Amino acid sequence: MNVSLRDLPSVHELLASASLKDIMNQKKVPGILAKEWVQSELENLRQEIVAGEFEAEKLSREFFTEILINKFHYKAKNYQPYQLRKVINATGTVLHTNLGRARLSERAIQQVVETSTNYSNLEYELESGKRGSRHDIIEGLLVKASGAEAAMVVNNNAAAVYLVLRSLVKGFEAVVSRGELVEIGGSFRISTIMEESDATLREVGTTNKTHPYDYEDAINEQTKMFMKVHTSNFKTVGFTKSVSTKELRQIRDKHEDNDIIIYEDLGSGSLFPFSEHGIGEEPIVRDSLRQGADIISFSGDKLLGGPQAGIIAGKADYIARLKKHPLARVLRVDKMTLAALEATLFDYVYGAEQQQHIPALRDIMRSKVEITTQVHSFFEQMEDKLVNISLTGVEDHSQVGGGTMPVEELASYGLLVKKQKTSANECEILLRKASTPIISRMKDGQVFLDFRTISSADEAIIEQVLITLDKKL
Numbered sequence: 001m002n003v004s005l006r007d008l009p010s011v012h013e014l015l016a017s018a019s020l021k022d023i024m025n026q027k028k029v030p031g032i033l034a035k036e037w038v039q040s041e042l043e044n045l046r047q048e049i050v051a052g053e054f055e056a057e058k059l060s061r062e063f064f065t066e067i068l069i070n071k072f073h074y075k076a077k078n079y080q081p082y083q084l085r086k087v088i089n090a091t092g093t094v095l096h097t098n099l100g101r102a103r104l105s106e107r108a109i110q111q112v113v114e115t116s117t118n119y120s121n122l123e124y125e126l127e128s129g130k131r132g133s134r135h136d137i138i139e140g141l142l143v144k145a146s147g148a149e150a151a152m153v154v155n156n157n158a159a160a161v162y163l164v165l166r167s168l169v170k171g172f173e174a175v176v177s178r179g180e181l182v183e184i185g186g187s188f189r190i191s192t193i194m195e196e197s198d199a200t201l202r203e204v205g206t207t208n209k210t211h212p213y214d215y216e217d218a219i220n221e222q223t224k225m226f227m228k229v230h231t232s233n234f235k236t237v238g239f240t241k242s243v244s245t246k247e248l249r250q251i252r253d254k255h256e257d258n259d260i261i262i263y264e265d266l267g268s269g270s271l272f273p274f275s276e277h278g279i280g281e282e283p284i285v286r287d288s289l290r291q292g293a294d295i296i297s298f299s300g301d302k303l304l305g306g307p308q309a310g311i312i313a314g315k316a317d318y319i320a321r322l323k324k325h326p327l328a329r330v331l332r333v334d335k336m337t338l339a340a341l342e343a344t345l346f347d348y349v350y351g352a353e354q355q356q357h358i359p360a361l362r363d364i365m366r367s368k369v370e371i372t373t374q375v376h377s378f379f380e381q382m383e384d385k386l387v388n389i390s391l392t393g394v395e396d397h398s399q400v401g402g403g404t405m406p407v408e409e410l411a412s413y414g415l416l417v418k419k420q421k422t423s424a425n426e427c428e429i430l431l432r433k434a435s436t437p438i439i440s441r442m443k444d445g446q447v448f449l450d451f452r453t454i455s456s457a458d459e460a461i462i463e464q465v466l467i468t469l470d471k472k473l
Contacts, residue, residue, distance in 0.1 A: 004049050004059040009068065014038050019069050023076045034072075041071045087437040088458045092412050092450025094363045095268075095402030099439060101301045101308070102360040102402075108306065108343040115339035122335045135323055137338050141345040145271050146296075147286040148313035152323055153300070153341065154331040158188055160297035160310030161265055165197035165225075167325045168261055168295075168318065172224035173202045177210035179242060180229035190229055190265075199225075209241040216251050219258060226252065228264045228293075230283065249292025261318065262294045268404040269298020269311065271348050272361055279364065280405035285313070294318060300337075302402040305360030306344035307337045363453055364400055368411040375413050375451050378459055382466065389470045392416040396443060398452040414450040416443065419469065430472075434465045 014020060015031075015038060024034050045064060048054065087099060095101045104112070125132035135152050142151035154160050165174065174194060181203065183189045194201045200222070204214035215226060226248045245264055252260045270282045282303065288296050295318050300309030310331075312322060322328060333341075347357050356362060375393050382391060394416055397409035417440070419427050427447045431438040438461075440447050454462070 004054075005046060007059060007061045007064060008042060008045065008049075009061060009065045011035060011038050011042065014042075014065070014068055014072070017065075017069065020072055023073055027076045027079050028081075029076055029079055037072060037075050038068065041068055085437070087439050088461060089453040090414075090438055090449040090451075090458075090462070091441045092396070092398035092410075092414065092452040093401035094360055094398070094453060095302050095400055095404060096439075096453075097402055102305045104307065104340055105305070105344060105347065105358050107347065107357060108340040111339040111343040112336050116336050120335055120339075122338075133323075134332065134335075134338060138342045138345060141342060141349055142311060142313055144349045145285075145345055146311075146313045147289050148296075148315075148319075150316040150319035151311065151313035152319055152328070153333050153338070154310040154312065154328070155333050155337075156308055157265070157267065157269075157297055157299040157310040158193065159331040160312050161190070162193050162197055163322055163325065163327050163331055164263055164295060164297060164312065165194055165199040165227075166327060167322050168263075169197070169199035169224045171198060171200075173200045173218075173220070173222045174225040174227045174263075175202045175204055175215055175218045175223060176227045176229065177205045177214070177242065178203050179205060179207050179210055179240075180231060182229055182231050205243075208239055210243055211241060212243050212247050212251055215243060215248065216254075219251075219255055219260070221258075223258055223260055225261045225263055228262070230265060230267045245288055245291040245293050252292075262292055264288050264293040264296045266296055266298040268302035268304075268402060269296075270303040272303065274303070274364070274405075277365065279410070280400070280408045282405060289314065299402075300341055300344075302404055303360065303364075303400075304344065305358040307340040309333055309337055309341055364410065366410075366452055368395075368413060371451050372413040374454075375415060378451070378463075379415065382463060385463075385467055386470045388420045389466055390418045392418070394443070394448075396448065396450060398450055410452065412450055412452045414448055414452075417447040417449060417466075427469075430469055431465065434468075436461050436465070438462060438465060 015034060020034065023029070024031070045067065049059070089096055089099050121132070122137070123132050123134050138153065139151050142148070154163055176190065181190050191201055202218050202223070204210060204218050228245055228248065245262065248262050252262060266283060266285065266288060268282065269285055271285055273284055274280050274282050285296065285298060293314065295312065295314030297310060297312045298304070300306045300311055312319065344358060351357055379391055379393055392415065394414065396412050396414055398412040400408055400410070417427060417431075422430070424442065424446050428440055428442070431440055431447065438449070440449055442448060449462070
């Protein structure tokens, strides 16, 4: 056994071999990483030898060297320098949480690049030459887009909810309908975040029905807020009743001595009137404020189509209190988020055709006819290029995603992919493990590519992946 272990080549010897040097140069594998790979594989090989996994007559230096070089080549072949990688979303779910939700617009990307590759006036007033506030950078655009008196941004909507409750309701009660005590992705519960904020939850009504008198009966000297939560990721139907923001305002106006704050957590939040185009019933940010909300919050990377952020808008005195709270610094966003959000909001305020510039809006608004035309064009160019893979065009429905409009179905079109002598599960894995992973979904037991979320640039990659897989036996 000792003789066998001594026959193992050294790390230096392997790294100096022409074969390893060639593959390192081709795949641009850093020397330090190559050394880590070799050391790891050597240790694995030592354990295999000790475990007696090799026949004695095969134990030679040349044999071990060949094994290690082959293992190195395999690692290098699948080498990707970063964990966070580009994937192609062929699921049809536009705001796919696992795939990063909303894609940024070209304008937003350009603004991020410009801001991140140069110094910027992040906290510097160019007019006065004095220190400024990063809150000022996009507040003007947010005010114009939402109709609020003032606004600010934190790192996501969960942070926004926490900051609002901690700053404005700590030590007091917030009244919430039982039908709105939601849990969203990652086990984020309104009740839990309220407990963490030191605000006391006062539940009213029932799961399916809450009436105005439920809120009115709950008012006492400890009542500081009526909190309304948009049930973004589910919908209660049937024998139901909820209390609108307008009704909450009327109740509050009867009890002016209590100074109750009306806060609406819109979840996804929308600046675009999807319902006017027959898509869902998502409330418009501006409408919530018009109906009487003092303060609202919503996400930046869902229906807004921008970067991850939590946007808070409403009355100036409440926003001013939030900006001064110590948590505002803890939860603030960086310059790249501000840059992307500013460019996205600019399109809403000044862009005549924002749905053409913002990918999330464009993909949600795409018609079945447009998608079908795209699929047929792709099918025609692939028809003579595949032998072992068959493509079949079929109708289906896409989802908005991101916990938004959960019952809304968007008529779509796509391709069923079937490879000879390969199961659907195996085909899905092959697509997912391609050099640029293609994330598909299953339909009728077959791999399905929904073209709602596939761009023309994606098509070229999918074409090459399918051609490569077609040749594999």
